[in-house]
Amino acid sequence: MINLPIFPIVIPALAAIILLFAPKQIRLQRGVALGALLVTFAVTVLLIFTVSQDGILTVNLGNWPAPFGITLVSDMLSALLVATSTLIVFFIVWFATHYFSDAYESNYVYVAMLFLLVGVNGAFTTGDIFNLFVFFEVFLISSYVLIVLGGKGVQLRESIKYLLVNVIASALFVMAVALLYGTVGTLSLADLAQKIPLVENQSVLVVIGVLFMIVFGLKGALVPLHYWLPGSYVVAPTPILAMFGALLTKVGVYSILRTYTLLFDVGSFTQNFLIILAVLTIVIGMIGAIAYNDVKLIIIYNIMIAVGVILYGIALNTQTSLEGALYYLIHDMLIKAALFMLVGMMIGITKSGQLRDMGGLITRFPLFGWTFFIAALSLAGIPPLSGFFGKLLIVQGGVAEGSLFGPLLILLSSLFVLFSVIKIFLYGFWGEEKRAYDGPLVPHMKKLIVPTFLLVAVAVAYGFGAEAMHPFITQAIEPLVQPEIYIDAVIKE
Amino acid sequence: MNRKNDQVNDVILQTAAVIIFFIIIVFSINLFFAGHYSPGGGFIGGLMTAAALVLLLLAFDSKTLADVLPFDYRKMTALGLAIALLTSLHSIFWDRPFLTHAYGKFDLPLLGEQTLHTAIAFDLGVYLVVIGVTMTIIQTIGESE
Numbered sequence: 001m002i003n004l005p006i007f008p009i010v011i012p013a014l015a016a017i018i019l020l021f022a023p024k025q026i027r028l029q030r031g032v033a034l035g036a037l038l039v040t041f042a043v044t045v046l047l048i049f050t051v052s053q054d055g056i057l058t059v060n061l062g063n064w065p066a067p068f069g070i071t072l073v074s075d076m077l078s079a080l081l082v083a084t085s086t087l088i089v090f091f092i093v094w095f096a097t098h099y100f101s102d103a104y105e106s107n108y109v110y111v112a113m114l115f116l117l118v119g120v121n122g123a124f125t126t127g128d129i130f131n132l133f134v135f136f137e138v139f140l141i142s143s144y145v146l147i148v149l150g151g152k153g154v155q156l157r158e159s160i161k162y163l164l165v166n167v168i169a170s171a172l173f174v175m176a177v178a179l180l181y182g183t184v185g186t187l188s189l190a191d192l193a194q195k196i197p198l199v200e201n202q203s204v205l206v207v208i209g210v211l212f213m214i215v216f217g218l219k220g221a222l223v224p225l226h227y228w229l230p231g232s233y234v235v236a237p238t239p240i241l242a243m244f245g246a247l248l249t250k251v252g253v254y255s256i257l258r259t260y261t262l263l264f265d266v267g268s269f270t271q272n273f274l275i276i277l278a279v280l281t282i283v284i285g286m287i288g289a290i291a292y293n294d295v296k297l298i299i300i301y302n303i304m305i306a307v308g309v310i311l312y313g314i315a316l317n318t319q320t321s322l323e324g325a326l327y328y329l330i331h332d333m334l335i336k337a338a339l340f341m342l343v344g345m346m347i348g349i350t351k352s353g354q355l356r357d358m359g360g361l362i363t364r365f366p367l368f369g370w371t372f373f374i375a376a377l378s379l380a381g382i383p384p385l386s387g388f389f390g391k392l393l394i395v396q397g398g399v400a401e402g403s404l405f406g407p408l409l410i411l412l413s414s415l416f417v418l419f420s421v422i423k424i425f426l427y428g429f430w431g432e433e434k435r436a437y438d439g440p441l442v443p444h445m446k447k448l449i450v451p452t453f454l455l456v457a458v459a460v461a462y463g464f465g466a467e468a469m470h471p472f473i474t475q476a477i478e479p480l481v482q483p484e485i486y487i488d489a490v491i492k493e
Numbered sequence: 494m495n496r497k498n499d500q501v502n503d504v505i506l507q508t509a510a511v512i513i514f515f516i517i518i519v520f521s522i523n524l525f526f527a528g529h530y531s532p533g534g535g536f537i538g539g540l541m542t543a544a545a546l547v548l549l550l551l552a553f554d555s556k557t558l559a560d561v562l563p564f565d566y567r568k569m570t571a572l573g574l575a576i577a578l579l580t581s582l583h584s585i586f587w588d589r590p591f592l593t594h595a596y597g598k599f600d601l602p603l604l605g606e607q608t609l610h611t612a613i614a615f616d617l618g619v620y621l622v623v624i625g626v627t628m629t630i631i632q633t634i635g636e637s638e
Contacts, residue, residue, distance in 0.1 A: 002588060002589075002590065003585045003590065003591050006585075006591040010578070010582065010591070013578060014578060014582075017571055017574045017575045017578060018575075020567070020568075020570065020571035020574065021568060021571050021572075023567075059590050059591060060590050061590060061591055061592045062590065062591075062592040062593050062594070063589060063590050063593040072591075
């Protein structure tokens with residue numbers, strides 16, 4: 001089956017198109033969306049095993065040969081990330097079927113969610129930098145729909161900000177692509193990797209590289225380009241927020257990982273630039289995570305800490321640190337989605353996002369409480385839960401490079417993460433019930449906890465199965481450390 | 494803008510619009526078919542058809558347009574997307590890469606020997622999507638007045 005890499009993109013698109021015909025039939029919407037996601041996930045698992053046996057898979061779209069046409073490239077890195085995103089979206093849609101009201105669901109919400117997955121999976125799979133831009137637009141347009149659905153005043157205000165930031169970032173993206181094309185004369189990632197070392201004026205490439213880092217940094221919410229993130233994420237409904245928090249910033253991080261290791265590792269300037277951004281992002285994320293008492297905002301600032309940690313691993317660009325970065329990236333996607341669903345449930349029960357209005361939830365919802373506790377420990381990286389191994393490898397990689405400040409900061413950030421989520425646990429779940437909670441989600445708790453619990457279980461299994469995952473992670477890192485593998489797979493002589 | 498249709502003195506606009514509408518439609522179809530080897534194609538053809546529909550909308554009103562052309566433009570968008578995706582998918586069954594198109598020469602009645610290309614079906618999908626999206630946007634903005 002030579003077309004295997006295209007299916008994780010096409011199946012959700014096909015399902016979304018079918019759902020466009022019947023926006024008001026909610027049962028059909030739920031069924032088709034969940035069914036399609038399950039099939040997509042099965043295909044991605046098949047993809048992972050095919051890639052692990054046969055090596056990198058490529059599809060030359062329209063049968064145009066590689067450096068000239070658009071190539072889709074499924075290496076282990078993209079296969080793992082595509083599988084993770086599909087699994088997360090499956091659980092989030094499952095959660096959403098019990099979370100949203102019927103009226104909300106009939107506004108094309110599942111269509112937008114599926115198209116968002118199309119964009120994300122496409123961005124992970126594509127081997128062409130302009131095509132990357134196209135898939136960015138696909139998921140951004142879906143995210144505009146999702147963030148504005150509901151039409152509350154604050155939502156409209158924040159979506160204008162979100163839209164402006166992303167439109168500007170997209171414009172910069174096109175400019176950077178044009179500059180790159182003007183300098184090197186190709187847009188295929190593999191071909192670029194081949195030709196960039198031959199360019200005489202390497203300083204131009206540093207400028208282009210930094211421009212790309214700014215574009216992807218805007219999507220990935222790196223300091224100082226993060227200012228839009230807390231505001232626009234906090235207004236979105238829980239399932240949407242879980243989707244954005246788990247997937248969208250991570251696509252930015254993935255793009256940095258791919259382009260930096262393959263193309264722009266052109267001297268110490270870009271490396272120092274990335275390390276400084278990573279350190280700043282961790283610091284601002286730490287400050288934000290402990291400064292707020294709003295549960296959503298605490299988790300949102302935790303996104304920034306995670307992005308910073310991953311970026312530090314990427315910037316070091318050694319075998320160990322990249323393994324750690326990828327390990328942590330997958331962990332963070334899983335656990336952030338679960339945590340956003342959990343805090344969304346807290347808000348749905350207590351009708352308030354503030355910790356001072358909560359308390360004693362664990363006596364009434366014990367399973368919910370303990371699920372949150374496990375997720376919180378996992379986020380902080382308590383061994384043997386999933387956050388631990390990624391951080392360990394990144395820290396090892398940093399120490400091996402002779403740097404001490406970065407690894408220490410990452411360890412310190414773990415303490416801040418632990419403090420911020422345990423604060424939610426202590427104030428939200430322990431203690432006395434402040435009043436009889438009568439939020440809109442109370443009657444649905446039994447149904448809502450199932451997908452959340454399963455997602456946390458997947459994250460825990462990911463931590464316990466670290467040893468089993470290791471060969472896959474190693475295989476995913478190979479083409480990043482040795483770009484020749486990637487180039488040879490795409491451009492077959 | 495609560496003017497009733499029959500009270501407005503726009504005979505010239507309305508008479509001209511009806512004729513110009515057909516000219517634009519014919520030209521847009523010409524553009525649509527020209528698309529493969531020369532400038533044109535589904536996108537620009539669809540935009541021009543949508544422009545013709547907007548002209549009717551300006552000369553008359555949205556109710557008249559809905560009476561004359563009772564399309565659900567959202568469904569039209571969905572149909573266009575479905576056609577485009579399915580024509581891209583057909584190559585998978587022949588074990589060729591996604592988006593590979595097929596073409597061949599056929600003897601058609603009246604037209605003689607012509608080249609038929611699956612890209613035209615893809616373009617038809619694009620054409621429908623462009624009309625559907627443009628008209629949905631314009632109707633959504635127009636109706637909220």
